[in-house]
Amino acid sequence: MMYKSYRCIVFLLFITAQAFTQKAFAQAQACPPNFNFGFTNLTNWGAYTGNNKSGNGPSAILRTYNTTSPLPLGTLGATTIPEYANNNTGINVITANGLDPFGFFPTIPTINGYQYNYSVKLGSTSITQGGGGGAGGGYIRGITYTIDVPTSAVVQPYTITYAYAMVLENGSHITSQQPLITVTLKTSAGIISCASPQYNLPTLDDVNTGGGGATLDTAAARRQGFTLSGVPTPNNNGNPNESGYRVYYKDWREVTLDLAPYRGQTVTLTFEADNCVPGGHFSYVYIALRNICAGLQISGNSTICANSTQTYSIPALAGATYNWTIPSGWTVVSGQDSNIVVVKPNNQSGSIIAHEQNSCADLYDTLQVTVNTPGSPGTVNGGSTVCAASNSTLLTLTGNSGNVVSWLSSTNNGASWQTIANTSNTYAAGNLNTTTMFKALVVTSPTCPADSSTAATIIVDPKSAGGALSPATSDICLSQTSNTILNVIGSTGNVLNWQSSLDGGISWNGFNPVKTDLSYAINGSNVNASVQYRVIVKSGVCPADTGAAAKITYYNVPFPRATIDPADTSICYSTAAKLNALITTGTSYSWIHSQPLTGSSSGTISTLPAALTVTATPNVSSLYILSISNAGCPNTLKDTFRVKVLPEIAVNAGNDTSVVIGQPLVLQGSADNSITSYLWSPPTGLNNTTILQPTAVLTEEILNGYYYITYTLTVTNAIGCSASDDVVVRVFKTGPSVFVPNAFTPNNDGVNDVLRPILAGIKQLDFFRIYNRFGQLMYQTQRAGEGWDGTFKGTPQDTNTFVYTLQAVDYKGTVFQQKGTFILIR
Numbered sequence: 001m002m003y004k005s006y007r008c009i010v011f012l013l014f015i016t017a018q019a020f021t022q023k024a025f026a027q028a029q030a031c032p033p034n035f036n037f038g039f040t041n042l043t044n045w046g047a048y049t050g051n052n053k054s055g056n057g058p059s060a061i062l063r064t065y066n067t068t069s070p071l072p073l074g075t076l077g078a079t080t081i082p083e084y085a086n087n088n089t090g091i092n093v094i095t096a097n098g099l100d101p102f103g104f105f106p107t108i109p110t111i112n113g114y115q116y117n118y119s120v121k122l123g124s125t126s127i128t129q130g131g132g133g134g135a136g137g138g139y140i141r142g143i144t145y146t147i148d149v150p151t152s153a154v155v156q157p158y159t160i161t162y163a164y165a166m167v168l169e170n171g172s173h174i175t176s177q178q179p180l181i182t183v184t185l186k187t188s189a190g191i192i193s194c195a196s197p198q199y200n201l202p203t204l205d206d207v208n209t210g211g212g213g214a215t216l217d218t219a220a221a222r223r224q225g226f227t228l229s230g231v232p233t234p235n236n237n238g239n240p241n242e243s244g245y246r247v248y249y250k251d252w253r254e255v256t257l258d259l260a261p262y263r264g265q266t267v268t269l270t271f272e273a274d275n276c277v278p279g280g281h282f283s284y285v286y287i288a289l290r291n292i293c294a295g296l297q298i299s300g301n302s303t304i305c306a307n308s309t310q311t312y313s314i315p316a317l318a319g320a321t322y323n324w325t326i327p328s329g330w331t332v333v334s335g336q337d338s339n340i341v342v343v344k345p346n347n348q349s350g351s352i353i354a355h356e357q358n359s360c361a362d363l364y365d366t367l368q369v370t371v372n373t374p375g376s377p378g379t380v381n382g383g384s385t386v387c388a389a390s391n392s393t394l395l396t397l398t399g400n401s402g403n404v405v406s407w408l409s410s411t412n413n414g415a416s417w418q419t420i421a422n423t424s425n426t427y428a429a430g431n432l433n434t435t436t437m438f439k440a441l442v443v444t445s446p447t448c449p450a451d452s453s454t455a456a457t458i459i460v461d462p463k464s465a466g467g468a469l470s471p472a473t474s475d476i477c478l479s480q481t482s483n484t485i486l487n488v489i490g491s492t493g494n495v496l497n498w499q500s501s502l503d504g505g506i507s508w509n510g511f512n513p514v515k516t517d518l519s520y521a522i523n524g525s526n527v528n529a530s531v532q533y534r535v536i537v538k539s540g541v542c543p544a545d546t547g548a549a550a551k552i553t554y555y556n557v558p559f560p561r562a563t564i565d566p567a568d569t570s571i572c573y574s575t576a577a578k579l580n581a582l583i584t585t586g587t588s589y590s591w592i593h594s595q596p597l598t599g600s601s602s603g604t605i606s607t608l609p610a611a612l613t614v615t616a617t618p619n620v621s622s623l624y625i626l627s628i629s630n631a632g633c634p635n636t637l638k639d640t641f642r643v644k645v646l647p648e649i650a651v652n653a654g655n656d657t658s659v660v661i662g663q664p665l666v667l668q669g670s671a672d673n674s675i676t677s678y679l680w681s682p683p684t685g686l687n688n689t690t691i692l693q694p695t696a697v698l699t700e701e702i703l704n705g706y707y708y709i710t711y712t713l714t715v716t717n718a719i720g721c722s723a724s725d726d727v728v729v730r731v732f733k734t735g736p737s738v739f740v741p742n743a744f745t746p747n748n749d750g751v752n753d754v755l756r757p758i759l760a761g762i763k764q765l766d767f768f769r770i771y772n773r774f775g776q777l778m779y780q781t782q783r784a785g786e787g788w789d790g791t792f793k794g795t796p797q798d799t800n801t802f803v804y805t806l807q808a809v810d811y812k813g814t815v816f817q818q819k820g821t822f823i824l825i826r
Contacts (some may be wrong), residue, residue: 018216029158029294032147036291037118039430040095042075043067046144047091049084051128052277060140060274066660068726079484083139090141094119094286098203102167102229103249109163109288111254112299112313112340116163116288122285123273125169127235138179138275143287144268151264156297157363160269161315163252163288166199167224169233172214173283174205179283182561183255184270187262195257196490197318201226201248225250236284252286254339254522256296256315258361290315296363298354303370306347309333313340314365317358325353327369347373373450375401375444383456387542388463392430395438395456400425402444408452410437435460466547467491469533473551477633480524485548486533488518493539501532505549508534522552530554557632561585564626564639572721576617579641581626583610587638592625595643630656646721647826649675653713655785656734661703661733661763663811665696667711671723675715684709698731707731736761736810743823746790755822756787757806765808766815773801790824799826 032046050062062084066074075081083090090168095118097108101265108119121695122141149158168179178200185195190193201221203214232244259267273285284311290297300312310326316339324341326332327350329824335341339356341493349371378400384393397404407420407427411434420427429438439455476484498515499508520533531552538544562583571577583589583605590602591614599614616624624641654668667690669678680689685696708730716722739758746753757768769780770788778797779788790797805819 003637005211017343020394029150029152029156031160031289031293035145035147035160035293035582036116036289037093037095037120038291040079040118041093042078042081042091042120044145045075046146047075047081047088048140048142048144049080049081050140051084051279052274053279055277056140056274061142081141083126085143086139088124090122090124090126091479092121093228094121098122100165100167100249100286102231102247103165103227103251105165105249105251107286109165109252111163111252112311113301114290114297114299116290118289119163119286120271121284121286122271123275123282125234125284126271127275127282128279134389136279138279138281140272140274142270142272144270146266146268147259148266149262149264150260152535156260157361158263159256159293159295159361159363160256160259161256161290161292162271163254163290163315164271165250165252166273166283166285167229167249168201168283169235169276169281170201170203170248171276171278171795172203172216172218172246173276173278173281174207174214174243175200175203177277178203179276179281180274181283181285182270182272182274183601184268184272185257186268186270192267194318194358197255199224199250216538225253227251235280239280246281253459254290254313254315256317256361256363258363263359272406293751296354296356296365298352298365298367300352300367301369301447303369303372303447304345305445306345306371308449309342309344311340311342312352312354312367314354314356314363317356317361317363320356320358320361321459323355323762325351325355326350334451345369345371347371358669362803370447372445372447372802374448377402377442377444377451377453378440379454380439380456383458385459385461385541386432388433388460389431391460392428393432393458395427395429395458397425397440397442397453400440400442400444400453402442405443405450408439408441410455410542411435413437414455429458432458432460452787459540461542462492462536463537464542465490465492466535466545468548469535469550472548472551473553475634476522476524476527477555477559477630477635478524479561480633480635481521482559482637483635484522484524486520486522488535488537488547491518491537491544491547493537493542496536496538496544499534499536501534502529504693505532510536513792524559527552527554538541539821555633558585558630559630559633559635560630560637562626562628562637562639564641567640568642568644570644570646571618572646572719573619573723575721576615577615577643579614579624579626579643581612581639583612583628584608585630586610586628587631589626589628592627592638593622594652595619595622595624602644613754616641616643618643618645646719647780649715649721649723650716651675651713651715651723651725653711653725656728656730658730658732658758658760659698660811661731662697662699663736663761665698665729667692667696667713667727669693669713671713671715672717674717676718677716679714679716681712682709686711696729698729700733703731707733725818729796730760732760734760735811736814736816737764738765738806738808738818740804740806740818740820741822742820743825744790745825746796747826754787754789755824756785759784759808761810762808763811763813764809766809768806769804771803771805772797773803778802796826797824800824 046067047065048061050060051222052060070076071078079093081091094107109116166181175615179202182198185192202217207214229247233247245769255767271287273283275282304310327348329346329348331344333342338459344764352367378397379397380397382395404423407422408417410417437455437457442448469486470489495516498511501508532549534549535547565580569577588604595618597616621644626639628637651671659665678692683689685698686694686703688694710728714724744752744755765784770778778792801823807817808817
């Protein structure tokens with residue numbers, strides 16, 4: 001909904017509501033009963049709810065809850081209180097920790113080591129709506145505690161410490177009407193302003209004429225600790241200019257108040273959360289209180305490790321100055337002038353002193369800190385190299401001080417580590433399959449973090465695998481030297497040597513000299529019987545393994561033999577290549593090809609040597625394979641011709657055109673940049689036949705009675721490839737003119753579908769226009785070659801007579817106009 005000049009306010013308020021205060025018993029330095037909600041309810045706390053339609057303040061309180069009665073009149077034993085005139089919970093005591101749905105901070109905090117046990121939530125996401133008959137105004141909720149300050153010496157601090165975290169929905173109102181959180185401390189003399197802050201989202205107060213749309217001062221909001229939530233608001237106000245992502249949160253902060261100046265007096269502490277004054281934007285706050293009232297208390301570790309970064313904090317004071325004193329040799333990393341200091345100690349124990357002061361309080365605290373010095377985590381010994389799977393290595397940690405927490409292992413060179421549950425100084429690493437690093441995690445000194453030793457590495461060699469030879473079975477003929485290669489596959493490790501067997505694998509002989517390659521080419525000239533081969537493979541320290549054998553069957557028949565020419569050749573596009581072969585051993589042959597081949601494609605060889613010649617005419621680069629067999633030998637010889645087809649030459653003689661007798665015409669030839677020579681034919685009427693764009697002048701004598709001529713442009717590149725294209729020139733034996741057909745039939749049959757002017761001797765067409773019989777312009781163009789398709793705005797026109805007008809400039813520069821009619825026939 002649209003608001004007028006309203007703005008949402010969320011605040012944390014300390015106010016006095018005398019009608020519902022509860023006086024606490026005076027107890028030396030003890031906190032008042034249930035001050036920290038330790039009873040897990042609101043006992044001893046007063047409460048109130050209301051509506052701020054008429055503004056914030058006492059007039060907004062419409063219902064109060066006393067401290068002497070249970071619900072519905074009082075807070076005795078109460079854990080929740082509803083919103084005013086709404087059954088939704090407005091006040092809620094929290095005893096089990098959770099996460100806030102917008103800021104994802106804990107609902108019960110732990111702040112620098114101090115664990116709060118309970119908190120109370122004031123407010124909710126419930127809103128009211130003004131306008132349109134809505135109630136208007138925002139919900140308010142508050143709780144109060146009346147404290148009788150003990151009557152000890154004024155110089156002795158009596159402190160109360162609270163923590164707060166809040167969630168506010170930005171209402172884009174003026175700052176005073178934004179959702180608001182307030183904290184108020186009040187005595188009989190009035191409100192203690194230095195102890196009564198309020199928190200709201202600041203805006204620039206630049207509202208529009210309707211009273212809304214103020215811009216959030218995001219820089220100021222960040223300085224005040226607010227962060228925009230990534231969770232959208234659950235409330236849709238219908239305001240078009242509001243983003244759904246307008247909820248801000250502030251994580252937990254601590255504040256200390258010193259009540260020592262009010263010894264023997266009664267003070268009232270109040271916390272309040274208010275929605276925006278128009279009512280359409282929510283606020284809520286979490287409040288937690290320490291159950292320690294005996295003065296300032298430094299939070300942080302009292303026993304630490306040397307050279308470790310440590311954080312110490314005290315609850316904040318509004319508008320306070322801070323000073324920290326640390327032991328000699330320590331370094332302040334950050335926060336000397338704040339309530340949270342980060343330090344780095346040396347090995348010197350000593351005292352940390354915190355001092356904070358504002359107009360309400362002047363507080364000190366001292367924390368004695370013991371510094372422990374870390375010892376040595378030691379070194380792991382026993383690194384070795386082992387074979388995968390079945391292995392065992394004893395590792396020993398030496399030179400360490402302190403106790404072993406666990407061992408750690410890494411199989412990715414230390415990028416990540418896995419924990420091994422072993423607290424001994426020795427570890428037996430066994431059955432490893434991967435190279436692994438090992439180290440021990442050692443606590444070398446009390447309070448110092450565990451440190452890791454120097455690592456030892458156990459290198460794991462994979463198990464040897466002899467693999468196999470490919471192909472596993474093959475044939476070899478007399479003198480065969482092609483297609484005889486054996487390859488080692490599936491092996492792990494290095495080849496120690498190859499072996500051969502001539503007795504079916506009963507006995508094996510190693511190669512001499514030793515062969516360690518992964519392949520072996522069998523020579524049919526040196527083999528005269530069937531044979532088996534295998535390899536011996538070894539991986540690192542692992543035992544060697546023998547690979548599977550390959551069986552070679554020997555045929556005492558010569559392997560086919562031939563020579564080919566050319567084995568590799570290049571041809572121009574659309575030309576042929578002659579392929580020649582001379583077969584000296586073989587009984588038959590065949591060709592394998594995917595592109596055209598003319599000549600003998602297969603046959604029987606009756607006489608040796610046999611000469612073959614075929615013609616290849618491929619359109620793309622291709623392989624032509626000649627396969628030769630020799631009866632009795634199971635293997636074939638395959639020789640491959642590689643024919644590379646050079647790219648087609650692009651040539652264009654230009655578009656067919658028209659001229660008048662005697663008109664100079666520049667032929668518009670074009671071709672690839674690789675072209676080195678041009679030739680036009682016939683030379684009739686041309687001023688030059690060897691340039692790309694010659695000029696033609698056609699006369700009666702040259703034409704010799706003809707009315708057209710065809711020119712052919714032939715181009716040649718540097719490697720001798722050529723291509724040609726034609727252009728037809730039509731010659732009109734009249735003066736320059738434009739011819740327009742007297743009828744056309746736009747029926748999409750591909751014939752006479754477009755009416756276009758035919759230009760003869762025309763240098764330039766100024767316009768060509770077509771009108772219907774009512775004078776309406778149906779079509780116009782200035783481009784030669786274009787015409788009308790018989791439609792107007794996409795609609796086909798019916799059979800009728802149409803008028804055209806045109807203006808053109810001839811090749812001599814003369815301007816002339818022409819007008820006529822034609823018939824469109826459907």
